[in-house]
Amino acid sequence: MIDIAAGRLSAATLARNFSDAHPPLTAPQSVVEADRCHHCYDAPCIEACPTGIDIPGFIGRIATGDLGGAAEAILDQNILGGACARVCPTDILCEGVCVRVKQGERAVSIGALQRTAVDWQMAQGQPYRRAPARGTRIAVVGAGPAGLACAHRLSLRGHDVDLYDARPKPGGLNEYGIAAYKVPDDFAQNEVAFVLEIGGITWYGDRVLGQNLSLETLRETYDAVFLGIGQSGVRALGLAGEDADGVFDAVDFIETLRQSPPAAVPIGARVVVIGGGNTAIDAAVQARRLGADDVTLVYRRGPENMNATPEEQEWALQNLVTIRHWATPAAIETEAGHVTGVRFARGAPDETGKPVYDRGELTIPADMVLKAVGQLYEDPIDGTLALSGGRILVDARGETSLPGVFAGGDCTAGEDLTVAAVRDGRDAAEAIDTMLTERGR
Amino acid sequence: MADLRSNLGGITSPNPFWLASAPPTDKEYNVRRALEAGWGGVVWKTLGEDPPVVNVSSRYGGLAYQGKRLSGLNNIELISDRPLATNIAEIKRIKRDFPDRAIVVSLMVPCEEASWAAILPIVEETGADGIELNFGCPHGMSERNMGAAVGQVPEYVEMVTRWCKQHTRMPVIVKLTPNVTSILSPARAALRGGADAVSLINTIQSVIGVDLDAMAPMPVVGGQGTHGGYCGPAVKPIALRMVGEIAREPEFRGLPISGIGGISTWRDAAEFLAMGSSALQVCTAAMHYGFRIIDDLTTGLSNWMDEKGYASISDVTGRAVPNFVHWNALDLNFKTLASIDQDRCIQCGLCYVACEDTSHQAIGRSKVDGMRRYEVIDAECVGCNLCALACPVDDCITMVPQPQTAEKLTWPEHPNNPHRILAERAG
Numbered sequence: 001m002i003d004i005a006a007g008r009l010s011a012a013t014l015a016r017n018f019s020d021a022h023p024p025l026t027a028p029q030s031v032v033e034a035d036r037c038h039h040c041y042d043a044p045c046i047e048a049c050p051t052g053i054d055i056p057g058f059i060g061r062i063a064t065g066d067l068g069g070a071a072e073a074i075l076d077q078n079i080l081g082g083a084c085a086r087v088c089p090t091d092i093l094c095e096g097v098c099v100r101v102k103q104g105e106r107a108v109s110i111g112a113l114q115r116t117a118v119d120w121q122m123a124q125g126q127p128y129r130r131a132p133a134r135g136t137r138i139a140v141v142g143a144g145p146a147g148l149a150c151a152h153r154l155s156l157r158g159h160d161v162d163l164y165d166a167r168p169k170p171g172g173l174n175e176y177g178i179a180a181y182k183v184p185d186d187f188a189q190n191e192v193a194f195v196l197e198i199g200g201i202t203w204y205g206d207r208v209l210g211q212n213l214s215l216e217t218l219r220e221t222y223d224a225v226f227l228g229i230g231q232s233g234v235r236a237l238g239l240a241g242e243d244a245d246g247v248f249d250a251v252d253f254i255e256t257l258r259q260s261p262p263a264a265v266p267i268g269a270r271v272v273v274i275g276g277g278n279t280a281i282d283a284a285v286q287a288r289r290l291g292a293d294d295v296t297l298v299y300r301r302g303p304e305n306m307n308a309t310p311e312e313q314e315w316a317l318q319n320l321v322t323i324r325h326w327a328t329p330a331a332i333e334t335e336a337g338h339v340t341g342v343r344f345a346r347g348a349p350d351e352t353g354k355p356v357y358d359r360g361e362l363t364i365p366a367d368m369v370l371k372a373v374g375q376l377y378e379d380p381i382d383g384t385l386a387l388s389g390g391r392i393l394v395d396a397r398g399e400t401s402l403p404g405v406f407a408g409g410d411c412t413a414g415e416d417l418t419v420a421a422v423r424d425g426r427d428a429a430e431a432i433d434t435m436l437t438e439r440g441r
Numbered sequence: 442m443a444d445l446r447s448n449l450g451g452i453t454s455p456n457p458f459w460l461a462s463a464p465p466t467d468k469e470y471n472v473r474r475a476l477e478a479g480w481g482g483v484v485w486k487t488l489g490e491d492p493p494v495v496n497v498s499s500r501y502g503g504l505a506y507q508g509k510r511l512s513g514l515n516n517i518e519l520i521s522d523r524p525l526a527t528n529i530a531e532i533k534r535i536k537r538d539f540p541d542r543a544i545v546v547s548l549m550v551p552c553e554e555a556s557w558a559a560i561l562p563i564v565e566e567t568g569a570d571g572i573e574l575n576f577g578c579p580h581g582m583s584e585r586n587m588g589a590a591v592g593q594v595p596e597y598v599e600m601v602t603r604w605c606k607q608h609t610r611m612p613v614i615v616k617l618t619p620n621v622t623s624i625l626s627p628a629r630a631a632l633r634g635g636a637d638a639v640s641l642i643n644t645i646q647s648v649i650g651v652d653l654d655a656m657a658p659m660p661v662v663g664g665q666g667t668h669g670g671y672c673g674p675a676v677k678p679i680a681l682r683m684v685g686e687i688a689r690e691p692e693f694r695g696l697p698i699s700g701i702g703g704i705s706t707w708r709d710a711a712e713f714l715a716m717g718s719s720a721l722q723v724c725t726a727a728m729h730y731g732f733r734i735i736d737d738l739t740t741g742l743s744n745w746m747d748e749k750g751y752a753s754i755s756d757v758t759g760r761a762v763p764n765f766v767h768w769n770a771l772d773l774n775f776k777t778l779a780s781i782d783q784d785r786c787i788q789c790g791l792c793y794v795a796c797e798d799t800s801h802q803a804i805g806r807s808k809v810d811g812m813r814r815y816e817v818i819d820a821e822c823v824g825c826n827l828c829a830l831a832c833p834v835d836d837c838i839t840m841v842p843q844p845q846t847a848e849k850l851t852w853p854e855h856p857n858n859p860h861r862i863l864a865e866r867a868g
Contacts, residue, residue: 035508038833041790042806044813063507102787103834 002338003269003367004246008291014262017289021181021315022086025109030116034063036108038099045094045110050420051078055094059113071121074114075128079152079426080145082122082191083174084419085115086182089278091311093419122190126197131158133200136441138432139164139222141209144172145418146228146409148195149425150432154226155200157433162222164207172230173410174418176255179282180262181289210380219404223441224432227392227400227407228425231416233376237274241332242371246339250275250283250372257286265290268368272342273297273321274329275372276306281313283370284321295321296364298344300328301355324364328357332369341365377411389413398428406432443746444753445739447481449720450612450637450697452571454481454543456739457754458710461701461722462486462547462573462616465732467521469531476535478732479739482543483535484640484722487520487575488528490550490560494519494581502649502659504675511729513675515649517660517667519581520549525560529567536568543720544568545614549575549587552597554604561609571611574601576627577618577643579670589643592618595630602634612637614699617683619676620646624683625690632696639687640699640722642680644670673725677703681716685765688717705734707741714754715761774850776843777824779803779817785837788813792828792838800827 408424576592658666680702700718
């Protein structure tokens, strides 16, 4: 009996389940936490931050009550410091290298402190003023973290920016691709508004590169182009039954939850999530929080191989998600066109660590299956740009094989992290600014 | 079990910890609770002449440092603001109920013999064990020519001490103000006047901070502030110096010292004893955490004394005094070097930046297998201790005394000393 339904939980429970998973520190808590920072010289946390935020610097300013100064230290490097404070895998970045851990203690809660400072600044408004307009125009395609960071930095330097995105709303994955409880209360749109407050950035939604937006035209019209178009494709399992009813891509499920009230989103009583990244965790935990009875996350290798950070894995366990390791999907089982379960081949690593699936089978019954086995860059502009490893090839300055066209974020190589995308966008903006300055623009 | 009984100029108590003259000893209710908790004695909050003084509202200011509250405390409170008769009746009851404890009464009356002659018999009648002359209060009373206004003039100290010795059989403790250039002058005056003991330090004149919204010194009283008296853990180093300076002068041999100034733990207590105190007074720590801290103070001190083989308080008193010397007596051939325990190092780099920016560039920085590594450059290290002090990890950086390669050499004997010959003549 297939059991998929919306509204499994009361409105109050759903509201609680999808509110801030990690509420902010109070002002006194922030000061106590800030006082724990040792103010390391050449701090390891700064090195571990892709955007290179002066972490001891901003923490010291929180300790002395200079929240504006703290926010400035963060936003100078990372204008999306608010989103990063919420979604960064700090346990494998700044907090992972905090010397307090070597001392046998808990790391300083850098992410939470960053949120204290940036939330304060966002309540005050945009702190930056543009340089005088230079008469230059740049097209930024993709309004996710890379595009927003690029647009902001370009505007700061006095360039006018037209910001395009394929979606109706700006924000990229922060708006469409992250668990609701990480960025509640319309945080993504508030942050976009905060970034755009600098002025000089004009927003255009529903513009799809290769469809109603031509790279050729952009190159002719603008002084430079930045592409931060992310990865629009998803990997398939390559199994029969993958298109059966009840089988969904996890990214679509997450997007639906971000764009609808939780009470309107149907969920299976028994859900199987396939994959080992943070998308799989976001999907599995949200399935539980919608009221699914049994959620099993199945990953083909061990916990140490998962892309989801240890803290995310722990979060899933706290939410009573069952995690099964060393099982790879072998077949989608269906009945009358609807999924009824997934059959996995069980395995183990061989002596070289390579998985070998010869340990029999495991069938997990399911009313709903969410696939989270990776996203792909889908080239919307066939062959115009040179690719590397299936993504847009860029040089050290972020410039693609087409002069004047830059790219960054998930559509280029590197770690698929919000904070890395912000760095790419920011650095490409500086490279564009340098290029135009050299040209006398 | 070490014997914690103390004797200060004939005033005995079951342990050396007395509550200092201050708000905790203002009235019977508090004092009774303190003595029930186990305090060895109290110095009753200073009595004056009737009519009693009037105190302001908003009395204390605190110094917090990186989250640690009351690292320092300042107050603008005056002496007891209750009628003399009330205090006297309460003191009498307390002494009756706690005969084994040291009940000392702090006094401050105008600098006239008649005033002292009048109050001393009244106090004596309570059965109190002694009096403490408040020559230290640095605010409010000093402007009325009492407290520190007396304590800063050695002649007055001597005169009032002598009056007291003449008009009472009770032991007289003279409480010294630190708001002087040399603590030795008022200490000498107390000795000349016949003091049975001195207690120090009283509070230090201070402005604890400025309220940047009210634009007034704190504590703010109706939009204005005034200077107050500073105490608490932050003043301990100043107090230790003054206690030690008196203790090491041969002329004060036989003058017992009650050590006061930021004592919060048994370790602080042991330090004050080692620097020459026979008994101790505590205030800020009790005001911060309550009377229960007496358990930690006595247990900790007793355990430490057992561990070190000290049987009684007098075994500890003055132990460090012979080693508290003038700078000129220090050995210039002594050498100590910093040593970093790499297994304990958390790679915070605080030793490096401290040495590199502000000292002797004696810590090298490198990366080994991608890990930061900090190492002492022995040839550059002057043994200043800064790295060990800045290091946040216990026992990670230690200072290692080097084998003595030359005989002890002090500055008076040093070839670089242009006044060497003069110094030698002076002995």
